[in-house]
Amino acid sequence: MTAAAMRSISETTTGGNPGRGSLKGPLRSLRTYVGLFPFFIYSGIFLAIPTLQVVILAFRNQDGAWTLENLKESVTGVYLLSFQQSILLSAISAITAAIFGFLAAYAITVSNIGVLRRVIQTVSGVFANTGGVPLAFFFIASIGTYGLLTTTLKKMGVDIYGGGWTLFTFSGLVLVYLYFQIPLMIIVILPAIDGLRLEWREAAGSLGASKWQFWRYVAIPLLAPAFTGALLLLFANSFAAYATASALTSGTIPLVPLQIGSLVSGNVIADKANLGYALGFGMVVVIGFVMTGYALLQRKTAKWLNN
Structure with missing residues (x-):
């Protein structure tokens, strides 16, 4: 083949510019990820930079000197009590929500009613994103000391506050957290339950396995990573909640987010903002460990869900 023919083929495949063809791959890849640039910019401004600032200020005193x-x-x-209470509150609400959410998601799956599934998924999406002052007001108006449901039950001879329980205690806060924790569990665990194929159950039954044996040797091992990952997500979701606890308890229960809010704003002790940043750094560490475990478990779950 002559040199002229080789040049002609090269110009045909590269559009007349020998260097142009080599740039098509990188340019195509760049165009593919252009849509992610706003996400990275948003995450950098509102997540990465504030987190870095919290970490730096946690190691500085009011004069700007480095300190521990x-x-x-x-x-x-x-x-320390605030960390203990926050972890306990998050653990109790996460475990309770994980159990009830899993049972609800499984019932939705086995019912095989499409309309019911769509309605519950939609409602769960709304409830899972409901929190803060509106949620606290909703519970106060319904089962508060003079709430509508409280007064109605009292007229019927049932006093929910008769045993000393109130909505504004630790257990009351757990009850309120379940309002958005259980729907979140339903949303997260439903795809994993859908991944349990009917033919697996039929194959186990044809081999003589009982329902208990199927769950013990097949379903539970497969669902365990997804369930544990969802549990960690619920823990992190509860651990970082601020507005609901603040509106409901007014700081009477020592929780880390409430302590941070008081210290940074200077409502309780002046010149202690950096201590608030140190508490925030502690929260970042806890959430970091939890979400790392969640990511690893999600990766493990995705392997069999995609097969």
């Missing part, structure tokens, strides 16, 4: 005193103080006294 903030971190030491953040794990002593009432602040």
Whole structure:
């Protein structure tokens, strides 16, 4: 083949520019990810930069000098109690919501009623994103001390506050958190339950396995990573909640987010903002461990869901 023919073929395949063809791959890849640029910019401005600022200020005092005193103080006294209470609240609400949410999601799947499934998924999406002051007001207006349901039941001879329980205690806060935790569990665990194929159950039955054996040796091992990952997500969701607890308890229950709000705003103790950043750094560490575990479990779950 002559040199002229080789040049002609090269110009045909590269559009007349020998260097142009080599750029098509990178340019095509760049165009593919252009849509993600706004997401990265948004995440950088409202997540990465504030997180970095919290970490830096946690190691500085009011004069700007580097110190570890903030971190030491953040794990002593009432602040240590706040971490303990926050972790306990998150664990109880997450475990309770995981159990009831899983049972509800499984019932939706086995019912095989399309309309019911769509309605519950839509409602769960709304409830899972409901929180803050509106949610606190909803519970106060319904089962508060003078709430509509409370007064109605009292007229019927049922006093829900007769045993000393109130909505504004630790257990009341758990009840309120379940309002958005259970729907979130339904949304997260439903795809994993859908991944349990009917032919697996039929194959196990044809081999003589009972329902209990199917769940013990097939379903539970497959669903365990997804369930645990959802449990971690619920924990993180509860651990970081602020507005609902603040509106409902007014700071009477020591929780880390409430302590941070008080310290940073200077409502309780002046010149303690950096201690609030140290508490925030502690929350970042806890959430970081939890979400790392969640990501690893989700990756493991995705392997059999995609097969």
